[in-house]
Amino acid sequence: MAHSFPEEVLEHVFSFIDSDKDRNAVSLVCKSWYEIERWCRRKIFIGNCYAVTPRIMIRRFPELRSVSLKGKPHFADFDLVPEGWGGYVDPWVSAMGRAYPLLEELRLKRMVVSDDTLEMVSKSFKNFKVLVLSSCEGFTTDGLASIAANCRNLRELDLRESDVEDLGGNWLSCFPESCTSLVSLNISCLGSEWSLRNLSALERLVGRSPNLRRLRMNRAVPLDKLANLLRRAPYLVELGTGAFSSELHPDVFSNLSGAFSGCKELRALSGFWDVVPAYLPAVYTICSGLTSLNLSYAAVQSSDLVKLITQCQNLQRLWVLDYIEDSGLEALAESCKNLQELRVFPSDPFAAEPNVTLTEQGLVAVSEGCPKLESVLYFCRQFTNDALFTIAKNRPSLTRFRLCIIEPRTPDYITLEPLDAGFGAIVQNCKELRRLSLSGLLTDRVFEHIGTHAKKLEMLSIAFAGDGDLGLHHVLSGCESLRKLEIRDCPFGDKALLANAAKLETMRSLWMSSCSVSFEACKLLGQKMPRLNVEVIDERGPPDSRPESCPVNTVYIYRSIAGPRLDMPAFVWTMDEELALRLS
Amino acid sequence: MERTDTYERHHLKATELRLGLPGTDEPQKQSPATASIKSNKRALPESAKDCSSNNNSCASDVKDGDCACAPSSKAQVVGWPPVRSYRKNCFQQKKNEPDVSGMYIKVSMDGAPYLRKIDLKVYKSYPELLTALENMFRFTIGEYSEKEGYNGSEYVPTYEDKDSDWMLVGDVPWDMFTSSCKRLRIMKGSEARGLGCV
Numbered sequence: 188m189a190h191s192f193p194e195e196v197l198e199h200v201f202s203f204i205d206s207d208k209d210r211n212a213v214s215l216v217c218k219s220w221y222e223i224e225r226w227c228r229r230k231i232f233i234g235n236c237y238a239v240t241p242r243i244m245i246r247r248f249p250e251l252r253s254v255s256l257k258g259k260p261h262f263a264d265f266d267l268v269p270e271g272w273g274g275y276v277d278p279w280v281s282a283m284g285r286a287y288p289l290l291e292e293l294r295l296k297r298m299v300v301s302d303d304t305l306e307m308v309s310k311s312f313k314n315f316k317v318l319v320l321s322s323c324e325g326f327t328t329d330g331l332a333s334i335a336a337n338c339r340n341l342r343e344l345d346l347r348e349s350d351v352e353d354l355g356g357n358w359l360s361c362f363p364e365s366c367t368s369l370v371s372l373n374i375s376c377l378g379s380e381w382s383l384r385n386l387s388a389l390e391r392l393v394g395r396s397p398n399l400r401r402l403r404m405n406r407a408v409p410l411d412k413l414a415n416l417l418r419r420a421p422y423l424v425e426l427g428t429g430a431f432s433s434e435l436h437p438d439v440f441s442n443l444s445g446a447f448s449g450c451k452e453l454r455a456l457s458g459f460w461d462v463v464p465a466y467l468p469a470v471y472t473i474c475s476g477l478t479s480l481n482l483s484y485a486a487v488q489s490s491d492l493v494k495l496i497t498q499c500q501n502l503q504r505l506w507v508l509d510y511i512e513d514s515g516l517e518a519l520a521e522s523c524k525n526l527q528e529l530r531v532f533p534s535d536p537f538a539a540e541p542n543v544t545l546t547e548q549g550l551v552a553v554s555e556g557c558p559k560l561e562s563v564l565y566f567c568r569q570f571t572n573d574a575l576f577t578i579a580k581n582r583p584s585l586t587r588f589r590l591c592i593i594e595p596r597t598p599d600y601i602t603l604e605p606l607d608a609g610f611g612a613i614v615q616n617c618k619e620l621r622r623l624s625l626s627g628l629l630t631d632r633v634f635e636h637i638g639t640h641a642k643k644l645e646m647l648s649i650a651f652a653g654d655g656d657l658g659l660h661h662v663l664s665g666c667e668s669l670r671k672l673e674i675r676d677c678p679f680g681d682k683a684l685l686a687n688a689a690k691l692e693t694m695r696s697l698w699m700s701s702c703s704v705s706f707e708a709c710k711l712l713g714q715k716m717p718r719l720n721v722e723v724i725d726e727r728g729p730p731d732s733r734p735e736s737c738p739v740n741t742v743y744i745y746r747s748i749a750g751p752r753l754d755m756p757a758f759v760w761t762m763d764e765e766l767a768l769r770l771s
Numbered sequence: 772m773e774r775t776d777t778y779e780r781h782h783l784k785a786t787e788l789r790l791g792l793p794g795t796d797e798p799q800k801q802s803p804a805t806a807s808i809k810s811n812k813r814a815l816p817e818s819a820k821d822c823s824s825n826n827n828s829c830a831s832d833v834k835d836g837d838c839a840c841a842p843s844s845k846a847q848v849v850g851w852p853p854v855r856s857y858r859k860n861c862f863q864q865k866k867n868e869p870d871v872s873g874m875y876i877k878v879s880m881d882g883a884p885y886l887r888k889i890d891l892k893v894y895k896s897y898p899e900l901l902t903a904l905e906n907m908f909r910f911t912i913g914e915y916s917e918k919e920g921y922n923g924s925e926y927v928p929t930y931e932d933k934d935s936d937w938m939l940v941g942d943v944p945w946d947m948f949t950s951s952c953k954r955l956r957i958m959k960g961s962e963a964r965g966l967g968c969v
Contacts, residue, residue: 265850348857355944360917376857382948383897383915383941407945411898430895434902461895483858536852536859566852593852650851675850 198227207232226250233257234695236274236298237720240749241282252291253317254283258298260698260743261648262673264322267700267741269726271756274298277307284311292317299323305330309337317343324350328377332358341366342398345373353378359388364395371401375427375458381407394419400452403427406460411439417446426450428458431485435465448472457481457506464491474498478525481506483532489515497522503559504528509545509566516549520556528562529553536566536593547574554581562587569600570627575609579616588613589624595651595676598628605629611636614644621668624648634658638665646671659683663690673698680738681708688716696745703738706730712744713762720747721762722755730760874949880908880926880957891949897941904928908957915941925960 192200201224204210214224230253233239244251258274276298283290290312300323308315315338320326328351334344335358362369369392386408393399399420408416408429417423433439443466447453453473462485477499482492483506492507493515502523509531511519519526531549535542547570554560560582570592578585598604606627614620614637621643625633629652637644638661645668653659659679662672664687672694680703691697691712706723709730713721723730724741751763873890887907894900901912913924920939921927928940932951940948940955 262850264855265853266856267850348855353944355947357917378944380944380946381896382944384917385944386897387915387917407896409896409898411902432895434899532858533852533854536854537847566854591852595848595851648853650853676848 194223197223201227205230229253230292231255235745235747236276236279237749237752238695238745238747241279243748245282245286249286250289251287252289253294254279254287254290254292255294255296256298257296260297260673260696261671262675262698262700263297267675269724269756269758272724272759273752273754273756275754276300277304280304280307280311284308288312289314291315292319294319294321295323296321297323299325300330302326302330302333306333306337309333312338314340316340319343319345319347320349321345322348322350327352328354328356328358332356332361335359335361335366336363339363339366340368342368343371344369345371346376347373347403349376351377355382357382357384357388359385359392362392367395367397369396370398371425372396372399373401373403373427374405375403377405377407379406379430379460381405386412390416390419396420399423401425403457404429406430406458409433410443410466414439414442414446417450421449422452423450424452425455425479426453426457427481428456428460430461431459431466432461432463433466435463440466440469443469444472451476453477455479455481459485462487464488467491467495470495471498475500477502479504483508483530486510486534493518499523501525506530506532508532508534509543510534511549512544513546513549513552514544516545517552517556520552524557525559526553526557527559529557529560530564531566532564533566533593541568547571550574551577551581554578559584561585564589564591564624566591566593568593569597570606570609571599571601572604572606572609572612573599573601575606576612579609579612583616584619585613585617586619587622588617588620589622589648590626591624592626595626596628597626605632607633607636611640614641618643620644622646625652626650630654631658631661634661638662641666643668645669647673649674649677651676653677653679656680656683660686663687669693670695672696674700674702676701678703681705684708685711688712688719691719691744692716692746694746696743698741698743700724700741701738704742705736706733706739707735709739709742709762718746718748720745720751723760723762724758725760726758876952876954878904878907878955878957880910881959883908889955891952896945897948901928901940904955904957910957927958927960928955929958930955 197220201210201213204213210224210228214221225247226249228248229251231244231248231251232255233244234257236256236258256276256279258276259268259272262268263272274297276295284307288311291314293308294317300320305326308318318334318341331351334341389404389408390412393402393416400423402416402420402423403425404427406429410429410431410433413428417426447470450473454476456470456477456479459482464487467487474495475498478501480496480499480502482495485492486508487510489510489512492511496502496505496515496519500522503525504527505519505523507530511531531545545567547567550563550565550567551574554577561584563585570590599606599609607630610625610629610633614623620641623637623641623644623646625648631654634653634657637647644666647662647666647669655678658677659674660683662669663683679699684704685708709721709723712719722743723739724743725739727733727740730739751761755761874892875888875890877886878889879886889903889907891900894903905911910926911924912926912928913922916922929937930940930948930952931954932938933953937956
């Protein structure tokens with residue numbers, strides 16, 4: 188059948204289509220569109236590195252320039268995934284080194300990256316521009332030295348929240364003098380104990396990077412150095428300070444204040460370790476331009492926080508510690524009418540008694556005062572159904588709602604009832620809700636509400652909740668858009684899992700730890716569903732050394748066209764019968 | 772479900788607060804399905820503190836535990852509350868403040884009639900230390916550069932390390948410096964020139 192347009196025209200049209208979803212849709216129209224599309228796709232996002240293999244990716248998309256990969260499941264952030272579980276990027280980089288010499292961007296999240304891999308990256312891709320390592324681990328500053336030394340056109344190096352072993356060398360000085368291409372540098376996760384050599388190298392690097400717009404430094408960069416750095420980079424759009432403390436000295440303050448006022452493009456501020464409150468006013472001149480403020484390391488009192496925040500009338504995102512207290516949040520609600528995202532972190536999560544006055548009142552105030560609020564992460568110690576009703580009524584536009592009441596199974600502190608009705612109101616009113624994290628005392632009823640109403644929900648996190656299988660069944664059978672479900676310490680068992688086996692193929696993954704899933708059920712699921720990888724993670728030894736009805740510690744189930752993985756450590760068992768037989 | 776009840780009974784038994792000493796047996800309570808709804812009371816402040824100072828051992832106990840194991844103190848559960856580890860470390864730093872012993876070392880300056888003593892623990896970075904020295908002895912130290920040491924200054928800060936070698940202050944990470952520094956000497960420029968240019 189003749190094409191209506193020649194290939195080149197279609198390719199040109201496709202080049203305007205950026206989103207993965209749309210690209211996928213295009214590729215399903217007909218065989219020739221599939222072919223044209225796959226040759227001109229430049230960017231790919233793989234949400235689970237074990238869902239597909241490098242070979243499959245390369246075979247279908249031979250001309251990629253940008254690859255994003257995610258490895259470990261989200262609960263790895265909270266130490267629930269044992270060391271050595273997997274998520275190695277090395278096989279991907281090896282394969283891409285051969286297949287994509289023109290690769291420009293690599294973005295990894297929760298993956299294990301070695302120094303050798305980084306060296307391979309730095310030498311395989313001549314035009315490499317962007318490296319983002321988000322919550323990754325396994326590499327040292329030596330690996331970073333390779334990247335610095337060999338990537339001639341590096342634009343972005345972002346190590347956000349990665350665990351990097353600092354070998355004390357001076358990798359920053361490995362950027363050649365001729366390297367002036369840096370646009371973004373995020374080393375905020377690096378150590379707090381630098382030598383003057385390191386500081387000096389950073390200053391020189393910043394000084395010769397005229398395109399630098401995002402700079403996030405680590406705790407080791409002292410306040411005294413900040414003014415100089417800012418003067419060398421007055422066009423910064425995003426800044427992460429180092430330690431924000433110094434001997435109180437009028438010179439240091441005025442120098443700093445002057446430097447900040449020279450940075451008229453600043454829109455985002457973060458860092459603020461070890462804050463001495465007297466220095467906070469140094470940033471006041473640029474507050475009105477700020478859209479993002481991360482004070483989640485600033486252990487200062489509410490009054491100091493409020494003085495700063497109330498100057499930021501254009502604030503869209505605020506991350507802060509619970510030192511802000513209810514009163515501070517009320518002030519926030521008055522001043523920052525453009526607020527879209529609020530995250531309140533606990534200053535002392537393990538304290539037996541509350542150390543600050545941060546309650547449900549604070550969040551209610553923000554929900555009342557901030558009409559554009561759509562994303563919430565809130566750690567506190569008490570809540571009520573009423574407060575949840577109010578929040579739901581005030582902000583039906585919420586898309587992400589994560590509430591963490593610190594003590595598991597805490598009821599409504601006034602009525603002593605479960606918080607089922609409150610969360611029910613959230614899912615019923617907030618029709619666009621895509622992400623939800625539950626906490627507090629919850630019965631199966633909350634899951635009934637979620638299954639009935641949360642039709643756009645994509646990610647759900649559950650802990651210490653529910654009565655039995657019915658709860659899980661409600662979620663799996665009702666939540667049509669569900670992609671990621673992570674559960675810990677809930678009495679959910681085999682029945683719901685097996686009854687909804689088919690649903691699991693429509694999701695990216697399901698994590699269940701410290702629940703009531705038996706080894707027997709895992710085996711059955713693995714056998715019945717060949718396109719699911721069912722992995723049992725149990726450090727107590729082989730699951731068949733215990734009665735089959737004994738609950739497994741963790742089961743991690745994800746859809747995959749790659750088959751069971753071959754890099755599993757000793758404490759992970761796949762339920763793939765064939766593989767198990769082969770390896771036994 | 773029967774299976775669930777047994778599982779819950781195991782866990783609840785281990786975690787419920789008792790009036791007796793730990794280890795003594797209590798008469799078995801009947802735990803119906805509603806047991807899971809009973810909200811566990813907070814642990815006593817003492818046990819919470821104990822556990823938080825032995826953070827790691829508590830966590831590893833739970834990880835290595837078998838079917839019937841549960842955290843012996845209710846205060847610490849692995850991965851709960853869901854706070855990233857780099858956020859936790861931030862605040863322990865503040866708490867570790869009560870550390871009584873200082874790290875006093877002698878500081879000599881060429882040409883000065885007597886020595887001084889400073890507590891290295893008071894400073895958290897090189898710039899802080901150098902500013903303090905400048906104030907104490909009323910002189911200025913130049914800009915540090917990797918190649919030339921301290922540029923354009925009459926005086927250069929040096930220190931004697933564990934091997935009794937005289938080293939230029941600033942080359943190694945701060946914590947390495949504080950752990951190996953035995954004494955400081957502010958050397959006069961002429962002598963120091965050899966040291967500064969490596």
